[in-house]
Amino acid sequence: MKDVILGLVGVGRIGVMHANNITALNDVLNPQGLNVRLRLTDVAEDHARTVATGLGAEFLPSVAALLASGLDGLVIATGTGTHPELIRAGVDAGIPVFCEKPVALNVADALPVLDYIRYRHGVVQIGHQRRFDAGYQEARRAYQAGELGWIHSLRAVTCDMAPPPVEFLASSGGLFRDCSVHDFDILRWLTGREIVEVYARGSNNGDPAIGAAGDVDTALALVTFDDGTVGTVSATRYNGAGHDVRLEIQGSRGSLMVGLDDKSALASAEAGIPFPAGEPHRTFAERFDQAYRSEMAAFVEMILGRRDNPCTPEDAVAASRVADAAQESLATGVPVRVVQTVAR
Ligand SMILES: NC(=O)c1ccc[n+]([C@@H]2O[C@H](COP(=O)([O-])OP(=O)(O)OC[C@H]3O[C@@H](n4cnc5c(N)ncnc54)[C@H](O)[C@@H]3O)[C@@H](O)[C@H]2O)c1
Incomplete structure (x- = not known):
């Protein structure tokens, strides 16, 4: 049996x-003669x-160890603030790196990381797991095959x-x-197009501490x-009906909704609709259990040289550039142009 040894830094909400x-x-891997071993650390x-202990993994006292x-x-x-330094450390160790999104707190902080990865010939996959979700994959196929006709509206929701x-x-x-950086990534990935302008508004009707921390609890x-196609990207921290992530694509010939199934956090206002x-x-x-599993399987496949990088740092920074523009529009109250400077 051949060992594939993964090191994990950070076992908080998503690390666990x-x-x-x-x-x-x-x-899946044991029947292929492969055994993944996990070593982890956290401050x-x-x-x-x-x-x-719970997972039969090995604890190490520091990232260096x-x-x-x-x-x-x-x-x-x-x-997020620790990603640049840890990506560099992984690249310096000469091993493939999987890093949760985003690359850095903003694009200005991320660009030197991209330069470093390129300079050191590093391989870094960023965790935009929706690219592995079966619904988004089907929507991308249908969109790119032209099955919906020409698209008049896209509406992305993350609650x-x-x-x-x-x-x-x-x-x-x-x-x-x-939050919405996932929607910006998936819209670029799904349409193959760039977002060139963003106009954002937000509100704070929940815990005043969120406003005091400089954030909004809801935004669009x-x-x-x-x-020229238009769309909306909305997000909130207060959706009592459930965790709701959807994408509606409406075209001249047909419409499609990602995330519309029996677990959708919605109720019909029409009588007798169960x-x-x-x-x-x-x-x-x-919501993304299958997608998170598939993206980690893809990372191992990439380590083994069996597949290409499914989400490059350049992809992730392009999505972050749209997110930066949205934050700027939110702060200034005016539309913001988005100019991508890193090639796809
Ligand atoms: N892809 C997704 O859907 C998704 C979802 C949630 C979070 N995230 C991303 O994952 C990252 C972590 O988010 P979270 O909600 O799990 O955060 P968290 O605060 O719950 O967990 C972070 C963990 O990292 C540890 N840590 C911090 N700095 C460290 C260091 N230098 N060395 C070792 N350990 C350190 C902390 O002690 C903590 O246990 C964020 O960048 C976030 O954007 C992605």
């Missing part, structure tokens, strides 16, 4: 999920030791049930950079694509 998914990969040592232990790949799931801790929000870069951006009948998703981890 990645740790579980990495361990579960062995159900919250006691918590990290507990996670490691983790990298020195001899890894085949590094997974970064720490807060959390409840806000994350205010300390997290204060260091997240803002609602568009933290009107986006214009390079062919749809959707299931329990709504409550968290991003539930």
Whole structure:
């Protein structure tokens, strides 16, 4: 049996999920003669030791010790502000890196990281997991095959049930950079087009601490694509009906909705309509369970040289550039042009 050794930095909200998914990969990989072994670290040592023990993983006391232990790949799931430094450390170790989105708190901080990765010939996959979601993949296929005719409107929705801790929000870069960046990424990936202008508005009717931390709890951006098509991207931290992530694409010949199933966090206002009948998703981890598993499997496939990078840092920074423009529009109250300077 050949070992593939992954090191994970950060076992908070999403890091624990990645740790579980990495361990579960062995159900698929063991029959192929491969065994994924997990080593992890976190500055919250006691918590990290507990996670490691629960998963049969190895705890290491620092990132330096983790990298020195001899890894085949590094997974970064720490807060956004630490990503640039940890990506550089992984690249310096000469191993493929998976880093949660975004590359950095803003594009200005991310560009030197892109230069560094290119200069050192690093391989870095960024965690835009929606690219692995079966619904978004089908929508992309239908869009690109022209099955919907010409597209007149796109409406992307990302609704959390409840806000994350205010300390997290204060260091997240803002609602568009933290949440809607997934929608900006998926719109670019799905349409193959660039967003050239963003006009954003937001509101704060929930916990006043969110406003005090410099963020909004709800926001909407009107986006214009390079062919003139218009769309909206909306997000909130207060969707009591459930965790709701959808994309509606309407065309001259047909319409399609990603995320419309029995678990949709919606109810019909029409009499006698039982749809959707299931329990709504409550968290991003539930909504994208299959996608998160597939993206981690893709990282291992990339390490093994069996596939290309499914989400490059350049892709991620392009989405962040739209998010930066949305944050700027939110702050200034005027539409902001988006100019992409990094080639696809
Ligand atoms: N792809 C997605 O759907 C998705 C969802 C949630 C979060 N994220 C991203 O994942 C990242 C983490 O988010 P989270 O909600 O899990 O945060 P979190 O605060 O819950 O967890 C971060 C963890 O990293 C640890 N940590 C921080 N700095 C460290 C360092 N230098 N060395 C070792 N450990 C360190 C913290 O102790 C904590 O346990 C963020 O960048 C966020 O944008 C992505």
